[in-house]
Amino acid sequence: xxxxxxxxxxxxxxxxxxxxxxxxxxxxxxxxxxxxxxxxxxxxxxxxxxxxxxxxxxxxxxxxxxxxxxxxxxxxxxxxxxxxxxxxxxxxxxxxxxxxxxxxxxxxxxxxxxxxxxxxxxxxxxxxxxxxxxxxxxxxxxxxxxxxxxxxxxxxxxxxxxxxxxxxxxxxxxxxxxxxxxxxxxxxxxxxxxxxxxxxxxxxxxxxxxxxxxxxxxxxxxxxxxxxxxxxxxxxxxxxxxxxxxxxxxxxxxxxxxxxxxxxxxxxxxxxxxxxxxxxxxxxxxxxxxxxxxxxxxxxxxxxxxxxxxxxxxxxxxxxxxxxxxxxxxxxxxxxxxxxxxxxxxxxxxxxxxxxxxxxxxxxxxxxxxxxxxxxxxxxxxxxxxxxxxxxxxxxxxxxxxxxxxxxxxxxxxxxxxxxxxxxxxxxxxx
Amino acid sequence: xxxxxxxxxxxxxxxxxxxxxxxxxxxxxxxxxxxxxxxxxxxxxxxxxxxxxxxxxxxxxxxxxxxxxxxxxxxxxxxxxxxxxxxxxxxxxxxxxxxxxxxxxxxxxxxxxxxxxxxxxxxxxxxxxxxxxxxxxxxxxxxxxxxxxxxxxxxxxxxxxxxxxxxxxxxxxxxxxxxxxxxxxxxxxxxxxxxxxxxxxxxxxxxxxxxxxxxxxxxxxxxxxxxxxxxxxxxxxxxxxxxxxxxxxxxxxxxxxxxxxxxxxxxxxxxxxxxxxxxxxxxxxxxxxxxxxxxxxxxxxxxxxxxxxxxxxxxxxxxxxxxxxxxxxxxxxxxxxxxxxxxxxxxxxxxxxxxxxxxxxxxxxxxxxxxxxxxxxxxxxxxxxxxxxxxxxxxxxxxxxxxxxxxxxxxxxxxxxxxxxxxxxxxxxxx
Numbered sequence: 001x002x003x004x005x006x007x008x009x010x011x012x013x014x015x016x017x018x019x020x021x022x023x024x025x026x027x028x029x030x031x032x033x034x035x036x037x038x039x040x041x042x043x044x045x046x047x048x049x050x051x052x053x054x055x056x057x058x059x060x061x062x063x064x065x066x067x068x069x070x071x072x073x074x075x076x077x078x079x080x081x082x083x084x085x086x087x088x089x090x091x092x093x094x095x096x097x098x099x100x101x102x103x104x105x106x107x108x109x110x111x112x113x114x115x116x117x118x119x120x121x122x123x124x125x126x127x128x129x130x131x132x133x134x135x136x137x138x139x140x141x142x143x144x145x146x147x148x149x150x151x152x153x154x155x156x157x158x159x160x161x162x163x164x165x166x167x168x169x170x171x172x173x174x175x176x177x178x179x180x181x182x183x184x185x186x187x188x189x190x191x192x193x194x195x196x197x198x199x200x201x202x203x204x205x206x207x208x209x210x211x212x213x214x215x216x217x218x219x220x221x222x223x224x225x226x227x228x229x230x231x232x233x234x235x236x237x238x239x240x241x242x243x244x245x246x247x248x249x250x251x252x253x254x255x256x257x258x259x260x261x262x263x264x265x266x267x268x269x270x271x272x273x274x275x276x277x278x279x280x281x282x283x284x285x286x287x288x289x290x291x292x293x294x295x296x297x298x299x300x301x302x303x304x305x306x307x308x309x310x311x312x313x314x315x316x317x318x319x320x321x322x323x324x325x326x327x328x329x330x331x332x333x334x335x336x337x338x339x340x341x342x343x344x345x346x347x348x349x350x351x352x353x354x355x356x357x358x359x360x361x362x363x364x365x366x367x368x369x370x371x372x373x374x375x376x377x378x379x380x381x382x383x384x385x386x387x388x389x390x391x392x393x394x395x396x397x398x399x400x401x402x403x404x405x406x407x408x409x410x411x412x413x414x415x416x417x418x419x420x421x422x423x424x425x426x427x428x429x430x431x
Numbered sequence: 432x433x434x435x436x437x438x439x440x441x442x443x444x445x446x447x448x449x450x451x452x453x454x455x456x457x458x459x460x461x462x463x464x465x466x467x468x469x470x471x472x473x474x475x476x477x478x479x480x481x482x483x484x485x486x487x488x489x490x491x492x493x494x495x496x497x498x499x500x501x502x503x504x505x506x507x508x509x510x511x512x513x514x515x516x517x518x519x520x521x522x523x524x525x526x527x528x529x530x531x532x533x534x535x536x537x538x539x540x541x542x543x544x545x546x547x548x549x550x551x552x553x554x555x556x557x558x559x560x561x562x563x564x565x566x567x568x569x570x571x572x573x574x575x576x577x578x579x580x581x582x583x584x585x586x587x588x589x590x591x592x593x594x595x596x597x598x599x600x601x602x603x604x605x606x607x608x609x610x611x612x613x614x615x616x617x618x619x620x621x622x623x624x625x626x627x628x629x630x631x632x633x634x635x636x637x638x639x640x641x642x643x644x645x646x647x648x649x650x651x652x653x654x655x656x657x658x659x660x661x662x663x664x665x666x667x668x669x670x671x672x673x674x675x676x677x678x679x680x681x682x683x684x685x686x687x688x689x690x691x692x693x694x695x696x697x698x699x700x701x702x703x704x705x706x707x708x709x710x711x712x713x714x715x716x717x718x719x720x721x722x723x724x725x726x727x728x729x730x731x732x733x734x735x736x737x738x739x740x741x742x743x744x745x746x747x748x749x750x751x752x753x754x755x756x757x758x759x760x761x762x763x764x765x766x767x768x769x770x771x772x773x774x775x776x777x778x779x780x781x782x783x784x785x786x787x788x789x790x791x792x793x794x795x796x797x798x799x800x801x802x803x804x805x806x807x808x809x810x811x812x813x814x815x816x817x818x819x820x821x822x823x824x825x826x827x828x829x830x831x832x833x834x835x836x837x838x839x840x841x842x843x844x845x846x847x848x849x850x851x852x853x854x855x856x857x858x859x860x861x862x
Contacts, residue, residue: 025525028514028555032522076508080782083459084515091463094456124459351511 013052016232019225020404026224027407031350031414038417040350042085042173042195046409047358047370048343049330053273055404056234056330057412058280058342059370060210062200063177065101066356067115068108069376070346074354075119081348082123088349090170090193096125097162097169099155099186101176102133110142110150116175117150119348130155130164132176132185139165157185161192171195177202179285199423200416206284207325208238209423214415221411232408235263235328238284242324249324250301253281256326258298264328275331278366284323292368294329331365336377342369343402345409352406444483447663450656451835457655458838462781462845469848471781473516473604473626477840478789478801479774480761484704486835487665487761488843489711489773490801491641493631494608496532497787498546499539500807501777505785506550512779513554519780521601521624527556528593528600530586530617532607533564541573541581547606548581550779561586561595563607563616570596591622602626608633610716630854631847637715638756639669640854645846652842663839666694666759669715673755680755681732684712687757689729695759706762709797715754723799725760762796767808773800774833776840783837 020027045064046057070078086093098120100113117127131140131152141151153164162172162185171193174186178201186198198204215233222229237256242249257279264277282292295301334341339361346354357377360369421427451458476495477488501509517524529551531544548558562571562583572582584595593603593616602624605617609632617629629635646664653660668687673680688710695708709727726732765772770792777785788808791800852858 025552025555025557029523029525032514032518032524032555035518036522073504077511080508080511083463083782087463087466091467092460093463094460121456124456124463126456351514 013050013055016055016225016227017400017404019227020407021400023225024403027221030221030224031410034414034417035350038414038421040347040413041200041416041420042089043346043348044413044416045347046345046412048345048405048408049332050334050343050405051275051331052333053271054231054330055408056232056328057214057408058234058327058330059207060214060412060416061177062196062205062416063175063202064346065109065112065175066344066376067119067346068111069356070115070354074346075122077351078119078346078348078353079122081351081353082119084351085349086120086123086125086171089195093170094126095167095169095171096120096127097130097155097164097167097172098127099130099132099172099174099176100152102131102135104131104133104136104140104142104152107142107144111144111146111148113175114144114148114150116173120173126167128153128164128167128169130162130172132183155185160188160190162186162189162194179203197420197424199425200420203285204423205419206323207282207327208236208284208323210415210419211236211325211327213418213422214412217411217414217418221407230267232411234330235260235267237326239324239326241322243322253324253326254298254301257281257295257301260326260328261298278329280327280329280368282325282327284325294366294368296366329366332369333365340365340367340369341377343405345405347409347413350410350413352409355402355405355409444481444486447486447656447658448831448835450658451838452831454656455834458652461652461655462841465845465848466781469845469852471778471844472631472847472851473520474777474779475844475847476778477776477843479776479836479839480763481765481774481836482706482762483764484702485662485761486839487663487759488645488839489665489758489761490638491645491843491847492608493627493636493847494606494633495777496540496543496606497775497807498550498777499542500787501546501785505777506553508782509550509777509779509784510553512782512784513550515782516780517551517554517556517602520626524601525557526598526600526602527551527558528561528586528595528598528603529558530561530563530603530605530607531583533562533566535562535564535567535571535573535583538573538575542575542577542579544606545575545579545581547604551604557598559584559595559598559600561593561603563614586616588616591620593617593620593623593625610634628851628855630856631851633716635716635854636850637754638713638758639667639715639754641846641850642667642756642758644849644853645843648842648845648849652838661698663842665761666691666698668757670755670757672753674753684755684757685729685732688712688726688732691757691759692729709760711758711760711799713756713758715756725797725799727797760797763800764796771796771798771800772808774836776836778840778844781841781844783840786833786836786840 041062043064045061047059049056049058098116101109103109113129117129120127129150129152132155136152136154139151139153141149143149156163156165161168163169169192173195181203182198182201218229218233222232237260239249239252239256242252260279261277268277276296278294278296280292280294332340332342336357336359339359340363341357341359344355344358345352358369358374359377360374362373363369472493474495476492478490480487480489529547532540534540544560548560551558560581560583563586567583567585570582570584572580574580587594587596592599594600600623604626612634613629613632649660649664653663668691670680670683670687673683691710692708699708707727709725711723711725713723763771763773767788767790770790771794772788772790775786775789776783789800789805790808791802791805793804794800
């Protein structure tokens with residue numbers, strides 16, 4: 001199926017597409033050189049929004065689910081990339097332990113786990129799935145809608161190593177974003193590779209740190225391309241120590257929403273954009289579509305206050321969020337079958353391996369789509385993955401558009417690499 | 432198009448397929464460990480013959496043409512592998528110079544060159560095509576049947592570097608098998624990466640050395656799989672210093688053909704194979720389908736002598752071949768639309784990136800198919816590349832069959848890696 005896209009086929013985004021295509025060798029070389037100095041996250045997915053006049057990542061997930069949304073055509077690329085990733089980390093590996101989220105009743109999520117298992121099995125590893133869910137006390141097999149099944153085994157913690165019964169892995173791959181904090185069972189594992197590292201967990205990460213790193217790499221790529229980095233970078237502000245449930249921090253929020261809206265308005269004016277600027281307010285430690293509020297005016301905040309409070313206080317398993325990220329809202333101009341759509345780019349090691357459109361029939365162009373009710377359509381990516389077609393006019397070629405999405409996805413992944421280096425508690429500091 | 436295959440769906444080959452599938456993690460780990468010690472050839476293609484009872488490589492090409500036979504679906508895999516290859520060799524590379532064969536009038540071959548150019552361009556390099564053909568004295572553009580064109584530029588040799596006008600490459604990629612010897616213009620290049628190395632050229636390589644290395648790795652893989660290595664290894668003998676055009680070496684040839692046929696007969700008996708054994712006689716320095724003679728009995732040699740003489744003397748641009756390889760003939764049981772077919776596996780760096788069937792309507796099951804009149808059909812590889820489907824019964828799954836082909840292809844590539852190390856004139860010798 002080739003998705004029907006409705007994208008703004010004129011204006012700056014086509015200029016950007018053209019620049020990206022023209023600079024392909026320079027871009028690829030730049031990434032190659034970056035990866036000599038920095039380690040890519042093991043895997044990642046990036047939500048991208050295409051406003052027609054700008055293109056920007058809005059979330060970078062270091063424990064991606066949704067692998068089941070990738071088409072069979074994308075599987076060989078994912079396997080090849082997984083082989084490259086494993087080879088670098090633990091070439092002598094025989095065994096990989098995959099630790100999933102604790103939603104053991106969610107067969108949609110478990111279909112993604114089954115797909116990851118397939119990818120790493122095909123890359124040549126014995127894969128077992130070890131659950132850290134306290135509810136999984138014995139080996140539990142869950143049947144999936146497609147006839148497959150997933151067997152969850154309770155993890156067994158030794159003094160220094162983690163495994164499941166009769167299975168001692170070289171590498172432990174987390175597909176659990178640790179949003180409720182790092183459980184003790186995962187701490188002090190020094191003999192095995194634990195990936196991604198614990199400080200990549202949602203409870204530890206700060207999205208403001210990520211987007212600060214992103215801003216830095218976006219400026220450099222912008223310079224390389226000769227474009228205003230704003231065209232690929234969402235502006236943001238931050239409020240620390242807010243306790244919205246108690247009303248603490250509303251003033252900071254109001255001031256920063258106002259300041260950010262003013263900045264965006266100025267940019268819109270510069271580019272002659274007629275849309276109404278907006279910002280999104282979310283917990284700085286990331287949420288899975290929970291507690292993301294769209295604000296079009298600082299005055300709206302007061303009215304929204306109660307809603308914000310109740311929503312925000314629902315994040316992090318009920319605890320009040322402390323830091324607040326106020327991010328430039330990026331419209332999505334993409335539509336599929338009349339539903340608002342945003343591309344999600346999947347990467348394994350340094351490679352783009354696929355993607356899909358997240359669509360949501362009940363949401364607006366300025367709303368978060370990663371919410372209950374969303375569905376997924378494979379990108380037209382399907383066959384030609386991230387391969388551009390030089391010589392085709394901007395906006396007319398799906399592969400060229402997806403090449404650009406892949407560049408922005410990789411840029412966010414690079415930012416995540418910088419972020420994880422900067423926040424590594426075990427990093428050696430050279431003074 | 433999904434090729435119609437007629438393969439022997441019973442007998443040892445299915446046992447082999449099953450063992451290969453069951454041992455997938457062990458096989459992949461073994462390759463990973465091998466690639467820690469050995470460098471894969473930059474790219475390669477391997478002709479594989481499936482006799483129903485055995486599966487073996489019959490030629491390993493280190494300057495593969497035919498990239499245009501790969502389907503668009505295989506392109507992303509080739510690009511991803513090319514990115515990995517370039518990254519290892521010359522991550523700071525901007526420019527790649529591709530040196531093609533001297534058949535500048537052969538648009539079929541030039542379509543393959545255009546495909547290679549596309550792969551490396553998509554991997555992020557500026558690619559130019561530099562000809563070492565003395566006939567190319569100025570920039571020459573050749574139109575291809577599909578509407579593309581290829582521009583051949585005469586190479587310019589500096590004191591220490593090679594390039595074309597206004598283009599100084601980091602890496603020079605040879606797609607010219609140097610069968611007529613190494614031209615002076617390629618010698619003494621020490622500042623640039625010249626790949627594959629000159630001693631991989633057809634005039635320098637000896638196929639007997641390759642198959643000696645292959646025998647070694649086949650024994651080790653056979654042990655890993657718990658199978659007789661003969662099931663994946665073609666036996667061979669060698670006659671040195673033969674000058675068939677002058678009748679010198681016919682006795683050696685006769686003795687060795689007889690000895691080899693006896694060995695094969697013994698193996699056939701052991702496995703209850705009813706086919707008539709045969710051997711192929713070819714120049715040890717390889718040929719592109721020239722001078723390959725099928726011999727079913729040493730007595731036939733006398734009768735074939737004249738034919739052999741005239742054929743063999745035609746190799747190496749008219750010079751008489753010196754060393755003769757006598758190789759166990761491997762039937763091909765595969766058919767496509769009634770034509771005899773053999774799979775060809777394509778690799779870039781350590782990855783299988785695609786393949787196709789070489790078919791020849793006018794040739795027999797025991798004849799060489801790499802000859803004028805052959806044509807090409809993409810492997811059913813198409814979508815799922817080398818990804819096996821565990822749990823499907825042997826012989827019933829094209830992806831599983833192709834995974835096995837990919838294993839044998841990579842085994843031959845590994846042998847080429849050993850071969851190039853052993854024959855490297857610049858190797859450091861540790862005593």
